[in-house]
Amino acid sequence: VEEIGLPERSVVTTCAYCGVGCSFEAQMRGEELVRMVPWKGGEANRGHSCVKGRFAWGYATHKDRILNPMIRDSIDQPWREVSWDEALGFAAGRLNALRERHGKDALGVITSSRCTNEETYLVQKLARAVFGTNNTDTCARVCHSPTGYGLKQTFGTSAGTQNFDSVEEVDLAVVIGANPTDGHPVFASRLRKRLRAGAKLIVIDPRRIDLLETPHLGEAWHLALRPGTNVAVMTAMAHVIVTEGLFDEAFIRARCDWEEWADYAEFVANPDYAPEAVEALTGVPAATLREAARAYAAAPNGAIYYGLGVTEHSQGSTTVIAIANLAMMTGNIGRPGVGVNPLRGQNNVQGSCDMGSFPHELPGYRHVSDPDTRAIFEAAWGVTLDPEPGLRIPNMLDEAMAGRFKGIYIQGEDILQSDPDTRHVAAGLAAMDCVIVHDLFLNETANYAHVFLPGSTFLEKDGTFTNAERRINRVRRVMAPKNGLADWEVTQALANAMGAGWAYDHPAQIMAEIAATTPGFANVTFDLLDERGSVQWPCNDAAPDGSPVMHVDGFVRGKGRFIRTAYVPTDERTGPRFPLLLTTGRILSQYNVGAQTRRTANTVWHDQDVLEIHPHDAENRGIKTGDWVRLASRSGETSLRAEVTDRVAPGVVYTTFHHPGTQANVVTTDNSDWATNCPEYKVTAVQVAPSNGP
Ligand code: SF4
Known part of the structure; x- marks a missing residue:
C-alpha cells in the first residue's frame, strides 16, 4: 500500500493454490x-486464508515470467522469440505433419x-476432436488418480462426498x-475448532502431524503405521x-449390495487381518487399532479425510476402496458430518x-467406450470420436522412446x-x-521443448475452479494477460x-x-x-441448488459396492544397504515444486527442504540437527540438511519437495499404483549418512 497507494476497486476471485479454494478480494x-x-x-x-494465498500475487508480476512465445528447431538450439502467429503456426505445422506421418495416436x-x-475442457477437446485421439492425461495421474478409481468403483463417482x-x-x-495444517490450512482451522469443541480424532500417518497437538484435544489415537501398510491397517x-458386530446392518441392507457385503465380511473376518496378526507388519499396536476401529464405528458422525499418503502407493486404489468400505459398513455416508473426503492438493485437480x-x-467421468456418451460429444463437436482409451503419461513416454509417440502439448x-x-x-x-x-516460467520440462507458449496467471484468467x-x-480477471492471450x-x-x-x-x-454435454453441470452458468x-x-434440474452432500438417498x-482389499506388500x-523408509509431505508456506511460491514473499519462511530423522537413527549415524546428510536410494541420491525429531518413528525419515535443489524424485522409485x-x-527404502553438502 505504501508503494502503490490506497485501492480504488476490488475484484472477487479464487486462490490458485490448494483444493480448499478460498475466495479473495483482489x-x-x-x-x-x-x-x-x-x-x-x-x-x-468465510473470510479466512493462509499465508500462501495472501502473497500469491507475487509470482504474477515476477521478472522470471516469460511473456513472448519462443520456438526452436531442435532442443540443442537457442530459443528464438517470435510472434504468437508464428509460434502457433510452427506448432500446428509440426503437429499436423506428425499426425500425417505417424497417425493420430x-x-x-x-x-x-x-x-x-x-x-482444461478445451485442452482435452483439442486431443479428442482435433488430434483425433484419447491421449489426454492430467497431473492428477501423480496424485489423486486412485481416488478417481476407488470412489468410482464403490460409490459410482470420483469426488468427495461432503461440503466443508x-x-x-x-x-x-x-x-x-x-497433514491439513500445512496442506489445507483453512480447512484445518475449521477441523481444529471442531476438535477443540470435543470431536475425537484418529490420525493414521507415519508422522506425528500438528493436528495431534491441537490444544484441548479430547480423545485421540495416532496409528503411526509403517509406510506402505495402509491396506493392512484399514x-x-x-x-x-x-x-465385533459393530457394522450398520440396516444401512448396508438398504443402500449396498448385500451379496457383495457378505463376501467382503467373510474376507475381512479372516484371522490374518486381526489387529494382533498385522501388528508386527504395520507397527501399530493391536490394542490401539482395536480402540480406534471401535471409536469410529460408535461415533454418531464419523468423517474420513485423506490425502496423498493414501493415494501415492502401489496399493493407492485399494486403500481408497478400503476407506469407502469402512464408511459404508458403518453407515457414515449421505448426511452432514460424515463421508469420505479426499483433500485435493491443487486448486482445480x-x-x-x-x-x-x-x-x-x-x-x-463417462467412459469413452460408451456409445451414448460419445454420441453427445460427436454431435456437439461435429467429429467422430475414438472409442478406445488413450495413453497415460508414463505410457506416452514409453511410446515416445519406442518411436511411436511424437508430439505433445503440455499446459501448466x-x-x-x-x-x-x-x-x-x-x-x-x-x-x-x-x-x-504452455507455462508461466521456463520450467525444467521446457529444456526439452521446441515451442514455448507463455501462460497467464489466475489473476489474468476468467473462468471457474472446482475445489475439493x-x-x-x-x-x-483482475488484470489483462501480460502475455497478450488468455x-x-x-x-x-x-x-x-x-x-x-x-x-x-468468452x-x-x-x-x-x-x-x-455433462449432466452434473447442466444448470451451471456464469450468471x-x-x-x-x-x-x-x-x-x-434434480438438484437446482447444487449438492452439498452426495449419495443422500442412494449411491450414484x-x-x-464392497470390494475385497487384500494387502499386497510393495x-x-x-x-542392509537401505534400512530406512522415506516418506514425503508439504509445508505451510510452500506449494508443490515451488515454481510459484518460491517467486513470492513466502520464501521468507522456507528456503530449503530438510530431512526429518528420529533421534535414535540420528545418533546411530552421528547426525545432528543442521548437519548436511546424503540421502540415497536404489534410484539415486541427493543432499539436504537434517532435523532430528521424534515426529517421525524410528526407521522412518521424512522430507518436503518444494525446493528444486532437493530433487526428491531422483530418489523415489518407479513403483506405481496397480x-x-x-x-x-x-515409500522409498533409503540410507542416510553424514555428508559435506551438495
Ligand atoms: Fe486457501 Fe489453500 Fe489458497 Fe491457502 S492455499 S489461501 S488454504 S486456497
Whole structure:
C-alpha cells in the first residue's frame, strides 16, 4: 500500500493454490494489485486464508515470467522469440505433419490442475476432436488418480462426498495420510475448532502431524503405521468392526449390495487381518487399532479425510476402496458430518478430472467406450470420436522412446520435476519431435521443448475452479494477460491453426458447452455463479441448488459396492544397504515444486527442504540437527540438511519437495499404483549418512 497507494476497486476471485479454494478480494489501484484480502462471502473460507494465498500475487508480476512465445528447431538450439502467429503456426505445422506421418495416436496432451475448468475442457477437446485421439492425461495421474478409481468403483463417482461446512457436525474425524495444517490450512482451522469443541480424532500417518497437538484435544489415537501398510491397517479396522458386530446392518441392507457385503465380511473376518496378526507388519499396536476401529464405528458422525499418503502407493486404489468400505459398513455416508473426503492438493485437480482429462473418460467421468456418451460429444463437436482409451503419461513416454509417440502439448505442468523417475521423463521427452510447453516460467520440462507458449496467471484468467468439496468458484480477471492471450485463447488458436473452426468469444460460452454435454453441470452458468457466489455439482434440474452432500438417498452407481482389499506388500523393501523408509509431505508456506511460491514473499519462511530423522537413527549415524546428510536410494541420491525429531518413528525419515535443489524424485522409485499408475512417492527404502553438502 505504501508503494502503490490506497485501492480504488476490488475484484472477487479464487486462490490458485490448494483444493480448499478460498475466495479473495483482489484490491486494485489502476492496473496495480495493492493487496489480496480473504473474502467473507467465500463459502469455502468465510473470510479466512493462509499465508500462501495472501502473497500469491507475487509470482504474477515476477521478472522470471516469460511473456513472448519462443520456438526452436531442435532442443540443442537457442530459443528464438517470435510472434504468437508464428509460434502457433510452427506448432500446428509440426503437429499436423506428425499426425500425417505417424497417425493420430502419435500425439497427446497433458492438462493442468492449475488451469480453469474451461481451459482444461478445451485442452482435452483439442486431443479428442482435433488430434483425433484419447491421449489426454492430467497431473492428477501423480496424485489423486486412485481416488478417481476407488470412489468410482464403490460409490459410482470420483469426488468427495461432503461440503466443508459438514465438519461442524463431525463427532469423530479420521485423518489418513494427510497433514491439513500445512496442506489445507483453512480447512484445518475449521477441523481444529471442531476438535477443540470435543470431536475425537484418529490420525493414521507415519508422522506425528500438528493436528495431534491441537490444544484441548479430547480423545485421540495416532496409528503411526509403517509406510506402505495402509491396506493392512484399514482392513484390520474392518476386521474389528465385522467380527465385533459393530457394522450398520440396516444401512448396508438398504443402500449396498448385500451379496457383495457378505463376501467382503467373510474376507475381512479372516484371522490374518486381526489387529494382533498385522501388528508386527504395520507397527501399530493391536490394542490401539482395536480402540480406534471401535471409536469410529460408535461415533454418531464419523468423517474420513485423506490425502496423498493414501493415494501415492502401489496399493493407492485399494486403500481408497478400503476407506469407502469402512464408511459404508458403518453407515457414515449421505448426511452432514460424515463421508469420505479426499483433500485435493491443487486448486482445480477436482475440475481437471471432472472435465475429461483422463484418457478413458469424457467429461463427467463417462467412459469413452460408451456409445451414448460419445454420441453427445460427436454431435456437439461435429467429429467422430475414438472409442478406445488413450495413453497415460508414463505410457506416452514409453511410446515416445519406442518411436511411436511424437508430439505433445503440455499446459501448466512441469512433468520433469513433478513426475517419478526423472531420467525416464527426460528420455521420453527427448525422443519427441514436437514438445509444446504452455507455462508461466521456463520450467525444467521446457529444456526439452521446441515451442514455448507463455501462460497467464489466475489473476489474468476468467473462468471457474472446482475445489475439493465439488464447489465451482468463479475466477475473475483482475488484470489483462501480460502475455497478450488468455490460456483458453491460446488453445483455441492452436486448434484453429491445425484446421479446426472454434469460435468461442468468452469462457462463459465454454461453460455453456460443458453444461450442455455433462449432466452434473447442466444448470451451471456464469450468471448463476455470479448470483449465488458458488455452487457444488451436481447442479441440474434434480438438484437446482447444487449438492452439498452426495449419495443422500442412494449411491450414484445405485447400490454401494464392497470390494475385497487384500494387502499386497510393495516391491520396495528395506535391507542392509537401505534400512530406512522415506516418506514425503508439504509445508505451510510452500506449494508443490515451488515454481510459484518460491517467486513470492513466502520464501521468507522456507528456503530449503530438510530431512526429518528420529533421534535414535540420528545418533546411530552421528547426525545432528543442521548437519548436511546424503540421502540415497536404489534410484539415486541427493543432499539436504537434517532435523532430528521424534515426529517421525524410528526407521522412518521424512522430507518436503518444494525446493528444486532437493530433487526428491531422483530418489523415489518407479513403483506405481496397480490400477492407475499413480507413483509410489510415499515409500522409498533409503540410507542416510553424514555428508559435506551438495
Ligand atoms: Fe486457501 Fe489453500 Fe489458497 Fe491457502 S492455499 S489461501 S488454504 S486456497
